[in-house]
Amino acid sequence: MQDGFGRKIDYLRISVTDRCNFRCQYCMSEKMTFMPKSELLTLEEITLIAERFIGHGIRKIRLTGGEPLVRRDMKDVIQRLGRKVASGELEELTLTTNGSLLTEYADHLASHGVRRINVSMDTLDAGRFSEITRGADVHVVLDGIKAASDAGIRVKINMVAVRDFNEADLLPMVEYCAEQGHDLTIIESMPLGDVGADRQLAHISAEAFLAPLRDRYTILPIAHRSAGPARYVSVDPLGLRLGLITPLSNNFCDDCNRLRLTTDGKIFMCLGHNAHVDLRAAVRENGIAAVDQLLQRALKLKPQRHDFNAQLEGSAEILERHMNVTGG
Numbered sequence: 001m002q003d004g005f006g007r008k009i010d011y012l013r014i015s016v017t018d019r020c021n022f023r024c025q026y027c028m029s030e031k032m033t034f035m036p037k038s039e040l041l042t043l044e045e046i047t048l049i050a051e052r053f054i055g056h057g058i059r060k061i062r063l064t065g066g067e068p069l070v071r072r073d074m075k076d077v078i079q080r081l082g083r084k085v086a087s088g089e090l091e092e093l094t095l096t097t098n099g100s101l102l103t104e105y106a107d108h109l110a111s112h113g114v115r116r117i118n119v120s121m122d123t124l125d126a127g128r129f130s131e132i133t134r135g136a137d138v139h140v141v142l143d144g145i146k147a148a149s150d151a152g153i154r155v156k157i158n159m160v161a162v163r164d165f166n167e168a169d170l171l172p173m174v175e176y177c178a179e180q181g182h183d184l185t186i187i188e189s190m191p192l193g194d195v196g197a198d199r200q201l202a203h204i205s206a207e208a209f210l211a212p213l214r215d216r217y218t219i220l221p222i223a224h225r226s227a228g229p230a231r232y233v234s235v236d237p238l239g240l241r242l243g244l245i246t247p248l249s250n251n252f253c254d255d256c257n258r259l260r261l262t263t264d265g266k267i268f269m270c271l272g273h274n275a276h277v278d279l280r281a282a283v284r285e286n287g288i289a290a291v292d293q294l295l296q297r298a299l300k301l302k303p304q305r306h307d308f309n310a311q312l313e314g315s316a317e318i319l320e321r322h323m324n325v326t327g328g
Contacts, residue, residue: 001057001295003269003302010059011258014046016077018263020067022098023134024120026160026189030134039264041280043073047080049261049279052291054084059091066263069101075108082112096120096158100136102144106151116154118185119145122162123169124176132165149180156183156243163204170213178238185230185243186210190271206244229255247272259298267294269302277301 001009018035020028041049050061061081068074084090095109099119109117121141123129129138148155157177159166170186177184186206213219218236226232230243260268265280277298282290 001299003299005302007254007256007302009257009259009299009302010057011062012050012053012058012060012261013062013064013258014050014261015064015066015263016041016046016068016074017066017071019070020065020098021070021100022067022136024098024122025132025134026162035264039280041261041263041265043076043080045265045280045283046077048288049265049283049291050081051084052288053259053295054089056292056295060094061090061092062094062096064096067098067101068095069097069105075105078109078112078114082114085113092116094118097144098133098136099141099144099148103147106144106147106153109148110151110153114153116156117148118156118158119148120158120160121145121173122160123166124172125169128166128169132162145180145182149182154183155180156185158185158187160187160189161204161206161209162189163202165202167204167209167212170209171216174213174217174235174238174240174242178235178240183241183243185245187245188247190247206246210244256302259302267298269298273303275301275303 003009017040018032023030023032050058054061063077063081065071071077078093081090081093085093092115093113094116095114096118097120099121102117102119119141121129121138122132124138124142126138129141130136145155145157157173159170159173161167174184176182186209188206189203210219213235217238219233219242220236222232222234222241224232224241226243229247230245233242233244234240235242256270260271261279262268262276265283266276266278268274268276277294279291279294282294
């Protein structure tokens with residue numbers, strides 16, 4: 001599949017739930033109102049829509065949330081999509097998780113074709129971790145990461161850069177990842193959900209965030225490419241591969257290869273735009289064949305670039321949807 005700008009679209013992110021057992025400050029409101037269960041895509045709908053997209057050229061699927069592993073039938077979702085990996089129809093099935101339920105799920109993930117996962121963890125400091133997640137225990141996450149590694153799943157840590165909060169945590173995180181053999185990606189905070197002056201002040205560019213690291217280690221660009229928007233550097237002599245996702249300071253839109261299926265069945269073509277098509281309504285009214293026509297409409301609506309910079313500056317509409325609905 002190609003969009004209107006000639007970009008190959010082969011990556012689908014599916015948010016399977018808006019619920020989460022954490023309340024990370026940049027992801028959702030503290031008193032979040034969750035969707036009624038009737039509005040969420042069912043197991044059958046997720047499976048059928050994914051199969052239709054695979055038939056149109058999607059080669060990689062990432063399951064997100066919310067926290068995807070809190071969904072009650074998540075093992076069935078993984079098992080069904082894992083069959084597409086086993087058959088060769090799908091190159092990769094991956095997951096983004098907060099890590100808290102991995103001790104329960106790691107073996108199931110590994111046995112159904114999940115070879116790598118991303119774990120969101122912004123600090124190793126127990127106090128700051130509890131603060132940013134509004135009460136979670138970092139040691140539970142670390143135990144989950146170990147369980148995933150023991151099951152043969154490669155782990156990448158996603159660390160959101162927050163000014164005046166976790167800059168001091170970068171060095172410990174880098175050294176932890178190097179010691180454990182995990183990759184690490186630094187992500188600039190994006191203006192989604194509750195955005196105000198405090199949120200704007202909290203933004204820090206990835207390059208500024210890396211300053212303490214440059215004082216101790218050698219940072220060199222490398223040619224590694226992944227299915228996502230990250231550019232990569234090596235941290236020597238540690239040998240750590242460090243990804244940088246920089247939507248505001250270094251726009252990554254030219255290589256965008258993805259669509260996002262939200263918890264309630266809407267296809268968003270861009271994280272930074274509100275344009276979408278409603279697959280759930282069409283599928284429930286007209287059957288799964290409705291996906292084909294709507295997918296072509298979605299590709300035509302995909303914008304060339306996001307508006308995050310303009311949104312932070314106040315010259316474009318702020319996106320009110322939270323990351324837990326769109327899919328982190």
